Structures are given as C-alpha cells and as structure tokens.
Amino acid sequence: MEYRFSSNVERLQSSAVRDILKLTQGKEIISFAGGLPAEELFPLDAVKEATERVFRTGGKNSLQYGLTEGFLPLREQLCQRMARKGMRAEPDEMIMTTGSQQAIDLITRVLMEPGDIVLVENPTYLASLQVFNLSGLRVVPVESDKDGMVISEAERLIKQHKPRLIYVVPTFGNPTGRVWSMERRKGLLELSHRHGVPILEDDPYGDIQFDEQANYSTLFSLDDRTNGGHVLYTSTFSKTVAPALRTGWAIGSRKVISMMAKAKQAADLHSSTLDQQTLDQLLRHFSLDDHIKVIRRAYGERMQQMQQLLASQGWSDVKWEQPKGGMFLWLELPEGLDAEALLRAAVKKNVAFVPGASFYAAEPQRNTARLNFTYTTGERMAAGISRFAEALNEFLARC
Amino acid sequence: MEYRFSSNVERLQSSAVRDILKLTQGKEIISFAGGLPAEELFPLDAVKEATERVFRTGGKNSLQYGLTEGFLPLREQLCQRMARKGMRAEPDEMIMTTGSQQAIDLITRVLMEPGDIVLVENPTYLASLQVFNLSGLRVVPVESDKDGMVISEAERLIKQHKPRLIYVVPTFGNPTGRVWSMERRKGLLELSHRHGVPILEDDPYGDIQFDEQANYSTLFSLDDRTNGGHVLYTSTFSKTVAPALRTGWAIGSRKVISMMAKAKQAADLHSSTLDQQTLDQLLRHFSLDDHIKVIRRAYGERMQQMQQLLASQGWSDVKWEQPKGGMFLWLELPEGLDAEALLRAAVKKNVAFVPGASFYAAEPQRNTARLNFTYTTGERMAAGISRFAEALNEFLARC
Numbered sequence: 164m165e166y167r168f169s170s171n172v173e174r175l176q177s178s179a180v181r182d183i184l185k186l187t188q189g190k191e192i193i194s195f196a197g198g199l200p201a202e203e204l205f206p207l208d209a210v211k212e213a214t215e216r217v218f219r220t221g222g223k224n225s226l227q228y229g230l231t232e233g234f235l236p237l238r239e240q241l242c243q244r245m246a247r248k249g250m251r252a253e254p255d256e257m258i259m260t261t262g263s264q265q266a267i268d269l270i271t272r273v274l275m276e277p278g279d280i281v282l283v284e285n286p287t288y289l290a291s292l293q294v295f296n297l298s299g300l301r302v303v304p305v306e307s308d309k310d311g312m313v314i315s316e317a318e319r320l321i322k323q324h325k326p327r328l329i330y331v332v333p334t335f336g337n338p339t340g341r342v343w344s345m346e347r348r349k350g351l352l353e354l355s356h357r358h359g360v361p362i363l364e365d366d367p368y369g370d371i372q373f374d375e376q377a378n379y380s381t382l383f384s385l386d387d388r389t390n391g392g393h394v395l396y397t398s399t400f401s402k403t404v405a406p407a408l409r410t411g412w413a414i415g416s417r418k419v420i421s422m423m424a425k426a427k428q429a430a431d432l433h434s435s436t437l438d439q440q441t442l443d444q445l446l447r448h449f450s451l452d453d454h455i456k457v458i459r460r461a462y463g464e465r466m467q468q469m470q471q472l473l474a475s476q477g478w479s480d481v482k483w484e485q486p487k488g489g490m491f492l493w494l495e496l497p498e499g500l501d502a503e504a505l506l507r508a509a510v511k512k513n514v515a516f517v518p519g520a521s522f523y524a525a526e527p528q529r530n531t532a533r534l535n536f537t538y539t540t541g542e543r544m545a546a547g548i549s550r551f552a553e554a555l556n557e558f559l560a561r562c
Numbered sequence: 563m564e565y566r567f568s569s570n571v572e573r574l575q576s577s578a579v580r581d582i583l584k585l586t587q588g589k590e591i592i593s594f595a596g597g598l599p600a601e602e603l604f605p606l607d608a609v610k611e612a613t614e615r616v617f618r619t620g621g622k623n624s625l626q627y628g629l630t631e632g633f634l635p636l637r638e639q640l641c642q643r644m645a646r647k648g649m650r651a652e653p654d655e656m657i658m659t660t661g662s663q664q665a666i667d668l669i670t671r672v673l674m675e676p677g678d679i680v681l682v683e684n685p686t687y688l689a690s691l692q693v694f695n696l697s698g699l700r701v702v703p704v705e706s707d708k709d710g711m712v713i714s715e716a717e718r719l720i721k722q723h724k725p726r727l728i729y730v731v732p733t734f735g736n737p738t739g740r741v742w743s744m745e746r747r748k749g750l751l752e753l754s755h756r757h758g759v760p761i762l763e764d765d766p767y768g769d770i771q772f773d774e775q776a777n778y779s780t781l782f783s784l785d786d787r788t789n790g791g792h793v794l795y796t797s798t799f800s801k802t803v804a805p806a807l808r809t810g811w812a813i814g815s816r817k818v819i820s821m822m823a824k825a826k827q828a829a830d831l832h833s834s835t836l837d838q839q840t841l842d843q844l845l846r847h848f849s850l851d852d853h854i855k856v857i858r859r860a861y862g863e864r865m866q867q868m869q870q871l872l873a874s875q876g877w878s879d880v881k882w883e884q885p886k887g888g889m890f891l892w893l894e895l896p897e898g899l900d901a902e903a904l905l906r907a908a909v910k911k912n913v914a915f916v917p918g919a920s921f922y923a924a925e926p927q928r929n930t931a932r933l934n935f936t937y938t939t940g941e942r943m944a945a946g947i948s949r950f951a952e953a954l955n956e957f958l959a960r961c
Contacts (some may be wrong), residue, residue, distance in 0.1 A: 164791070164792050165789075166673065168821055169672060169675050170675065170702060170826055174823060180848075202623055210617075218606060218610045222606065223601045225606075228598055228805040239723045239751045264831045268828060272568065272570075272571065282784060290827065290828065297825060342719040391563060391565070406626060407624060407626060407834065408625070409830070409832070422571055425571060426696060428689065428695075429574065431661055431663050435806065435836070435837050436806040452850060493576055
C-alpha cells in the first residue's frame, strides 16, 4: 500500500555520517567520517569479566525486567562519579538512557511542543538537529566563535524568539572541538536564569581532554541548583567504555527526570539491563579513570599526528584550531569550495569525511569538513590523509 | 526553575502496572500485577555462553557502534525464523528495536501526526495507549468480544473517523488473553485493504501457546504483501528468552522500515549491540524452539493452577475465559465493584494485581482485573490467591 508519513519524518534528512558509514561498509575506504572510538582501546577483558560477574552474582534475576529509570546501583555509583566533578545529583535526579542520544530525544519530547524554538550553537551536533526536526521544532542557530556562543547574540535571539530550550556542547563541541570560556559559560547560565530558559548541556566528550591538568567546569556544576536548577546534563559511556553498551544518562531537576521516565515508559520501557549491570560491575572492579587516561593520551597523540599530516601539505588556505579534546578536527577549506563535492571526489579515492554543511541549522558554511582522528591510526591515517590531500589538490587545481 | 512540559506528556498517565511494581519493590507483597516472565525458566547458561562467544568471535569489534537497523546476522536468522511461520520478509524489511515497545513508538512517530486517529481493541495493551497519548493521537476503541474486534463496528468507525492506523494484539491479547478467530483476522485485513488503513500487529505472546498443536496465523502471514503489504508486525525476545536483553523487532514495508530507521537514528542511534549479538549467538547454539516448548508447558500448568485456585473459591459472579496462551487471566468481577478500590484493599493484605480500567481507551469497565500467572508459582501463588480472595470477600460483604 501507499503509506503516508508524518510531515516531521518526511522532512527528516538521514544522517550524512551514517549514510556514508553505510556506503563505505566492507569497502576499502579509509573513513574519517564516523565518530567511532578507537576499537583497539576498548577494555574488552574488563567488559567480559563484568558480564561474568553479572551472571554470577545476579543469577537469573539479572535477565528480568528492570526499572524505567535504570539500574539503581549503577545510578548510585554514577552519582558519586558526578559528585567528584562537582556535579551533585541524587539517584532520583538521574535517568539511564540508550546512549545520550536518547536523553536528547526524551528531553525534547517532554519539554517541547511542535513549533517551539530551540537555540543551538552554530555549527552544532547533527544528530541533535535530527531530534529537533523529528519533533517539529524550529531551530535557531546562535553566532558562535572559538569561545562558545556569543552571549549578546544569544540574548538578542532569546528576546526575539522566546525559545523553550538552549542546546549546547560546551566542552569539545561536535563538530568544532571547541571549549567554551568560563565567561561564556557563566554568561549563558545568567541568561538562562534571567529569561527562564532551560539549558540542555550535552557532554559526551568531556572526559576526553588532552591536557591531564585542564579543568573545564560543566554548566551543571556552575549552576545554582536551588529549585532543581536550570541545566539538564547528559553524558555517555560510549566514548569512555564502549558504544555497543548503549548507555547514557541525564541528570537534572527531579520533576524533569520523572517526566522523562514517563515518556521512556512509552518509548521503550527501559534500556538494556544487561548493559547497565555490566557497567555497574565494571565500575566496581576496573579503574575507569586509569583507562580514561590511556584514551586521553592516545587520542591526543592521534590528533597531533593528523595535524602534522595536514600541516605537511603546506596549504595556506586550509585552517583549523587545535582541539583540546574530543574526537574531531574541524577544517575550514578555501572559500568557495563545496565540501560535499569534495567528498564525492574523495570517496572515489577511497577516503571519507563529513562535509560541514550537515552541522548547520541554517545557512551552512559549505567550505568546512569534520575529520575524526580517533579511529584510524598510524600508516593508515597517513594513507588516508594523503588520499584526502590528493582529492583536495585536484579540486583546488580545477577550481 | 519552574519547568513547563509538553501538553502530551502532562496528560500522560504513568503506567499503573509500573507504579504498582515500584510500590511493591522490596516489600513482602505477592504481585500478580507485572507482566513478568518466570525467572527460573530464563536460559541463563545459554545467554552466558552466548555472550562469551560474542567476545571470543567478535573481539573488540563487538563493542563498536552498529547499524541503526540492527545487527545484520541476527536479522538474517530472524527472517528465517519468521519464514517458518509463514511470515516472509527480507532483512531490509526488518528493524531491531529496544523491545517491541519501541517498535510501537517508532511506527507511531513515522506514520502519525498529533490529532490523528488510531483504532484499538477494547480493552487493549495499556503501554500502547501511553505511546498514542504521548504522540497526541486520538484513540478510538472498537467493540471487541472473545473472537476479536467486531468487524462491522470497525468498519463503521473507519468510515466515521478515517483513522490512520489500526492497532491490534490478535493472539493472546493483553489484558484479555483472547485469540482472534480466522474470520475476524481476514475481516480486518479486508477492511484494511478496502479503506487503505495500515494495521500494526503486536505479537509479543504469539509463541506462548498452551496447545502445542494449535496454529494461529498472524495477520502479517495472511496479508497480500504485493507493494509492501498493509500489516506492520512486531514481536520480541522478552517473553521467549529474557526481557533484560530488550530486543524486539518490526517487519513490514521496506519504505516504512527505512523511515523507522531514520526516526531511530534520532531517537537513540541503535539498540544495544551486545544484546543483539548475544541473541544471534544464542540462536546459533541453543534450541530456542525446545526452550519455548518448556515455557509453554510451564505457563499452561500455572494458568491451570491459578484457574483452579480461583474456581475453588466458589464465587458465582467472578468470571473469566480460560486463556489459550499468554501470561494473563482477565477477571470480570461482580457488577458495580471498582477494581481500583479492591486493589487498595488487596495491597493492605500484601497482594497486588492490575485493575482493568487502565486498559480501556475510553469508558472503562471498572469491575475487571488482570492477574499474571507466570511469575508467581506453587504455594506462593496459592497464598497470593488466598489473600486476593480474602480482600474480595471482605469487599463483597461490605458492598
């Protein structure tokens, strides 16, 4: 039969990243496109041991239905971890989700009506744009620079549009890798309080800082949490342990968390409890903090390697800021160059990346590209950058 | 701060079942409320062995991000299982979901707009009502009897309301345990084709039949699938393997499945791949069909035990139909009795069930109750029914 689809899903573009991932599956393509963590660093033995402990200690009960809010012992441990970073929340102010992606979706579903406005950085995480589009929101980008959202612009747009949510990735943004300055962090919080607009702080990469000594305070930790606070915070184990376990969480106002639980009951009852129990055991018997140090060091080195490979090309009009953490390099290509056309040329040379346009809510800057430096390493990274350079050079010669 | 919530989520009632589950957690309450499978029958050793195989054969790659549509080898195996039941679908006509609950949510999100109408059985699965409410649908119940929806009523309401979806649980309905007759199955399909309204066939209990010889054809298998067919079918491993693995699936028109994948990208990227890979290995090295036979026999005996316990009370005005499968007995209590008031009395005696009112989209029949017979067994079941009887008898004496 001829199915009719909801107008929101009709409008929804499939994620360029995932479409490219599909395209490149099984082929001899070197991909800098996905946001894939380094597979060789996954703590496989620790995860394996953790599942064994789950079955040994939990027995058959470990396979039963669980609470919508998530496995309580895991929430208790996570609250302690959060507290060590200055983020104080009780277990009933936390909900476990299928990746932090689901937290973004649930927060959107409980707070927003179709047609409502959300402010975002420019550019911003493309899968959050998909969530907002799926819920029929109007997305308004706020001028942003290397220190974060420009606060005066945010205020102007708050007054103009009366948004119901501000979505930000203040630490190692995706795609830009940028870190907000303390001034901007406090500035946005102040706006949020003054105008009564909640902030969704998405922090998937916060742990992946290259400078062990750096200390980037989350908006959540800076917020005055009397009356539940203005910040809803979400993060995930996908980058620090493994994505397959699909375990993220959100913390915030007790009332919002309980509304999210109601929505989650309808959405999927609860997330995998095998995964949650595994992470609970992992946190008890494995030093996740030591493991995170290993990841930080490795990713920092890979970022340096990619930077050097790019720098050695001697392009005068290809620019990037050195990221302080996260998983991506954000390139500004020569003006007038359309990175989507470049991608088509690159794929013919068996290398892939993500054209920057997908990350803009409006008026994309087309001469931008996101390159992941965590998944592809060593000689393979060098080969990939060399193919990328070949494609770009031909392109530049032709233009 | 004072958060404002979307009107749909404000209206959403928390599931009575899960609220009672929460209330009874850790207490000495015998609960017939939850839809919990028998824990002692979970194939723990097989699941444990399957996870070991996943880590051994998949290595670190088993912890990486996966496809939104789900783990392909599992989809391939599942398509073969479906085919053996006369349900023919290709892997790209199937999507893996976080329980079949998520399939209901995704289908709703891609097919329906707020204000659209969905027809349901009366009574019907309460968590599907929650999904429909969360999406702001209008739910219209169709008169139903022991053979299923009354087709002439369905047709009248289709003409009157122009629904965009018909949601049914034709085999061992929840809460009633009813099985639709072949005539009604074909009747509804015919209506669906004539009026161009898709059917969502929810089949979580289809495998749990007490008569090994019985053969209940799904609507999906009876449908003419030229042009993708009119039936979207969903089922789950929650009742046959274990709920903790949170793995369900949907099959249907390739176009609908691909739209569901787009929505799922936004909703949570993908479901747990550890769970999906575990189930894939389980299907390869464990006879799920033999295991299902064990469950069928055990649940059939438990159903008989509960029936006998109730029958032995000698009530003349407490009625039920003997279920042919599934997990629930559906009681009709004396007229005028409000089962929610009875529940409050019952909980004081440390026994719980679900009042029937929650399962009605409109005008509830309040003198109804759903009792689960799979989770509580033997002397504990006898003690529970005896407490229930005590509460009911006091109630009857007082009324």
